[in-house]
Amino acid sequence: MLTNTLLLALREIRRNVLRSFLTILGIVIGVSAVIVMVTIGGGATAQVTEQIAALGSNLLMIRVGQHMGPGQTSAAPSFQIADVHAISREIPAITAAAPSSSQKVTAVYGNANWSTMATGVDNEFFKVRNWTVQSGRRFLDTELRSGKAVCIIGATVVKELFGRQAPLDNKIRLGNFSCQIVGVLEAKGQSTFGSDQDDLVLVPLRTLQRRISGNKDISLIQVSVAEGRSTDKAKSDIEYLLRERRHISGSESDNFQVMDMKEITKMLTGTTQILTTLLGAVAAVSLLVGGIGIMNIMLVSVTERTREIGIRLAIGALEREVLLQFLVEAVVLSSFGGLIGILLALSASVGLANLLKIPFIFNPGIMVVAFLFSAAVGVIFGFFPAKKAARLDPIDALRHE
Numbered sequence: 001m002l003t004n005t006l007l008l009a010l011r012e013i014r015r016n017v018l019r020s021f022l023t024i025l026g027i028v029i030g031v032s033a034v035i036v037m038v039t040i041g042g043g044a045t046a047q048v049t050e051q052i053a054a055l056g057s058n059l060l061m062i063r064v065g066q067h068m069g070p071g072q073t074s075a076a077p078s079f080q081i082a083d084v085h086a087i088s089r090e091i092p093a094i095t096a097a098a099p100s101s102s103q104k105v106t107a108v109y110g111n112a113n114w115s116t117m118a119t120g121v122d123n124e125f126f127k128v129r130n131w132t133v134q135s136g137r138r139f140l141d142t143e144l145r146s147g148k149a150v151c152i153i154g155a156t157v158v159k160e161l162f163g164r165q166a167p168l169d170n171k172i173r174l175g176n177f178s179c180q181i182v183g184v185l186e187a188k189g190q191s192t193f194g195s196d197q198d199d200l201v202l203v204p205l206r207t208l209q210r211r212i213s214g215n216k217d218i219s220l221i222q223v224s225v226a227e228g229r230s231t232d233k234a235k236s237d238i239e240y241l242l243r244e245r246r247h248i249s250g251s252e253s254d255n256f257q258v259m260d261m262k263e264i265t266k267m268l269t270g271t272t273q274i275l276t277t278l279l280g281a282v283a284a285v286s287l288l289v290g291g292i293g294i295m296n297i298m299l300v301s302v303t304e305r306t307r308e309i310g311i312r313l314a315i316g317a318l319e320r321e322v323l324l325q326f327l328v329e330a331v332v333l334s335s336f337g338g339l340i341g342i343l344l345a346l347s348a349s350v351g352l353a354n355l356l357k358i359p360f361i362f363n364p365g366i367m368v369v370a371f372l373f374s375a376a377v378g379v380i381f382g383f384f385p386a387k388k389a390a391r392l393d394p395i396d397a398l399r400h401e
Contacts, residue, residue: 023297024337026290031341031370033283038366039349041276043358045269052332058225058237059261076255078217080365083245091237093229098124099218101208107201108173114160117200118174121206128224136168136183139204147206152183154198177211231260292379298330298385329377330382338374
């Protein structure tokens with residue numbers, strides 16, 4: 001019986017193809033919108049997680065000054081190299097501590113110049129930040145100790161100064177001194193916060209202190225915590241150690257800040273997930289609108305087919321059979337809408353992911369949920385018209401013109 005009912009439903013849908021398509025258009029739009037929003041949101045969340053992971057494994061960033069607001073910190077004494085050594089020596093959970101200090105400079109090569117950031121580091125920087133030297137080499141220990149005029153440049157600096165030329169072993173001028181290029185960093189692209197990670201020139205820390213900044217200050221210490229060790233414990237140990245070294249009494253606030261990248265990851269991914277949920281919920285309203293459209297057309301169909309229903313009831317059809325026929329029609333309509341919506345959403349999601357340059361993550365779960373929801377809409381909004389058809393009086397239905 002169910003097979004015959006399904007065939008009757010398909011025949012009725014085929015009889016009014018245009019009306020059937022317009023009926024399911026709301027379902028198609030609703031399903032597509034929900035899937036696209038969730039897929040794009042999932043891709044954005046994955047990109048945020050990936051970009052923060054690229055900054056370093058179990059990374060803690062220790063900055064000078066107390067956080068005052070967006071982009072603002074209070075003035076405070078800079079760190080010294082002895083602070084870095086103390087952290088490495090006294091915090092057992094630490095695998096590497098990388099001091100750094102940065103200053104804006106103009107890099108010049110031939111007739112080309114580019115405003116970039118010169119950052120003084122040691123070789124621990126590459127370990128902490130998971131950064132690979134694509135060509136060339138890292139700094140030698142003798143170069144770090146003596147503050148030799150050598151540098152490793154990022155992909156953006158290579159593009160702006162050298163174009164297609166090979167930069168290795170050439171010299172560029174940074175401010176008032178020239179340095180020899182000994183390496184080129186692997187490209188990382190934009191960070192989660194919108195800055196270009198490849199727009200930098202790395203020099204030995206002593207070189208920056210002697211040739212550019214003119215002091216021994218360190219503005220940032222980046223710390224890598226060993227796998228399996230608690231970053232929260234390492235963070236509290238560092239705060240205790242630095243308060244002691246910087247002579248901060250118990251009632252005074254810290255004049256530095258220790259940021260855990262895992263906390264930032266949770267905050268950013270949580271934000272994108274909330275936005276995705278909200279956008280998905282708004283898109284789901286289209287499904288309800290589509291359901292109302294199905295109910296409206298099914299009521300019209302009941303009115304148009306009153307005489308047919310009367311004949312079926314008069315020759316012995318049961319109420320539940322008439323109810324099932326109209327209910328199946330509504331479910332088939334909404335299911336077709338769900339399938340078309342899924343196909344449309346997949347193509348739209350791939351296109352938008354490429355346009356926004358975020359990863360496309362296929363989520364079969366949301367596809368199944370969206371399809372089942374569209375079928376449920378057919379059941380819910382098709383039940384009332386089907387019930388009305390099943391309860392028609394055969395005599396009145398046969399008299400209907």
